[in-house]
Amino acid sequence: MSHRTHCVHRGGHGDLPELTAAGVTVRLGDRTVLDSVDLRAAGGRVTGLLGPNGSGKTTLLHVLAGLRRPDAGEVQVGGADLRSLPDRRRARTLALVEQHAATTVDLTVREVVTLGRLPHRGRLGGAARDTRGAEVVEDVLAMVGLAPLAERPWGTLSGGERQRAHLGRTLAQEPEVLLLDEPTNHLDLGQQLRFLSLVRELGLTAVAALHDLELAAAYCDDVVVLDAGRVRGAGPVDAALTARLLAEVYGVEASLAPHPRLARPHLVWDGPRGEGTA
Incomplete structure (x- = not known):
């Protein structure tokens, strides 16, 4: 997964948007899952979202992706309120790789990756207007190491291969901000290192929820540490992880x-x- 492509990589950090959350609070009944959380993910840097199980990492990622409306607070991307962005523009700006990669439709690997091109198609879903779609899909398949498996049915893939296919679908959106929820869960050690190396090589604004602190120290520029829904530490890795x-x-x-x-x-x-x- 060391191949790098101009189709996905955005170039200099100054061209990439900053992602911020301010005062984000989420409640489930009488339980506060996130309590006035602030987060800043600088453009072109990898920010690790850390914390024990149940600390609120997945909930925060869903808020950052626009999938969940917080009870209080706001999220901005590139200085714009995330909720104000039209759905198609939001999908071309942010992309989320979920923790559990699943689909009920028996697609091929190529078809799964091609789903990422939907935000770039015409309003009626026609592929004719997506003139770069085929090129991007082929580049992405090579990037995530699945070109040899492009015609394999989804149901025959291992857990790690499915995770890479979903990363490919996400990258096919050509996002500027990449959100990842425990992306190395189903990968062996070598695949974990290659996966996170690729995330760094892409040069995107990235926020990755991680359990492994050693991987966070190795591949993240900055970290935000949650505990019981509150931020306990934030900043560059070597300064924050005391x-x-x-x-x-x-x-x-x-x-x-x-x-x-x-x-x-x-x-x-x-x-x-x-x-x-x-």
Whole structure:
């Protein structure tokens, strides 16, 4: 998945919109899922959305994607209120890769990726106006490493292959902002590294919900850490992921340290907080 294409990549960071959330609150009955959450994802940078299970990461991604209206607060992309954007423009600006990739229709891999071109077609759904569609689909299939499987039925794919196909569908939208909900869940270690390397190479404004803090340290520029629906830390990775924050949010004795071989930090952990050493 190292191939890079002009069809999807947008170029310099100055050309890419910033995604922001201000005071976002979401309630489910008497439970507050998100409590006055602020988030800033700078143009062309990868922002990791971190936090324990149940901290509100998926709910926040759905708000950022415009799939859920918050009870309070607003989301802006490129300085415009997300809710004010027409549906087609929103679909060409933001794209979400869901945590559980599924479809009930037995499409081929190529057909799944081609679904991403719908926002670029005429109002009546005609493909004639999407003059670049076939080229983009072929480029994207190569990018996500599925060109050899393009004619394979969806039902025959492994979990990791399905996840890559859905990333391909998302990239075929040619978004400027990429939202990812636990995108490495069904991938083995090598696929995880290639997947996140591709996300970085694309140069898009990206927000990725991740469980693995080591992957977050390796591939994210910035992080926002949620805990029980509130932001507990935010900023560049090495400044935000402090030993104190990791202890308070995750209950572990851990800290970031320079990687012994690569120009990036990595996570050094001792164990659950309070655990004695042997």
